């Protein structure tokens with residue numbers, strides 16, 4: 001088990017497959033990109049599967065989510081999914097993606113064993129999309145979403161970040177659009193993980209703002225069982241159901257006390273939190289010949305260093321060295 005000193009157990013693994021991306025979302029990556037990891041620094045497909053196997057078979061991980069950077073840019077993605085789906089016990093497998101290229105790969109990913117997908121999309125308007133992502137790929141994302149649904153990935157969730165002055169008035173339009181297509185929309189509060197270190201709490205669109213905006217057009221009732229558990233999204237029933245909308249209030253209502261996550265970066269470093277300032281190197285140990293038990297022991301030891309919370313509210317909060325795209329969102 002991956003038990004920390006606050007009694008939490010990590011069962012949900014986020015694996016970044018690349019730090020590269022084909023979008024340049026202003027809140028995630030600089031316009032010119034970043035200094036990408038060199039190929040030898042990246043875990044190979046074999047190494048990714050080995051570490052997932054250690055997590056699943058020795059450490060109690062039950063959920064594996066592939067992310068990045070943009071995971072669809074990883075040539076070996078379908079094979080990685082297939083090999084992870086063959087593990088016993090079989091983990092639940094999901095993908096967080098910008099959806100570009102999903103049109104071509106959704107069916108293969110589904111056949112390989114992918115269970116569900118989260119596609120990030122902040123707007124229904126192609127021009128606003130261009131302003132946020134600095135790329136003209138809105139139509140590709142829409143086609144990717146439709147293909148995911150057609151391939152039977154279930155649920156298809158859409159992740160949206162609202163930014164002041166860019167898309168902050170779009171919450172109701174996004175929800176109407178998602179409801180019509182059967183996608184489950186989740187808003188995520190913008191976190192201080194931008195490369196410019198320009199995030200300011202005063203300017204951010206909060207969960208409260210988002211809910212108030214949605215309520216101008218929809219009736220929202222908190223989900224019956226109130227079962228947030230370790231799930232970061234609080235969910236509301238839309239207009240009496242069956243549709244739901246989620247809000248992930250990572251900044252204003254953090255879920256650290258119930259956190260069940262552990263992370264592996266594309267270069268094989270364990271991170272216990274998005275905001276962690278320390279990483280533990282599994283790639284070095286793996287390449288030096290460590291066996292599975294030693295890798296598991298290192299992962300357990302790293303988990304003991306997991307902090308109580310993200311530290312966002314501490315007066316001395318310092319943003320992590322790597323931005324979101326390089327950590328793996």
Ligand SMILES: C[S@@+](CC[C@H](N)C(=O)[O-])C[C@H]1O[C@@H](n2cnc3c(N)ncnc32)[C@H](O)[C@@H]1O
Nearest residue numbers: 028068069070096097098120159190191324329
């Ligand atoms: C870093 S991306 C990686 C996976 C993939 N490229 C995608 O677009 O989903 C994962 C998620 O992180 C979100 N994200 C990136 N930077 C963020 C920030 N500063 N605050 C909140 N969410 C952020 C993105 O909107 C996206 O939904």
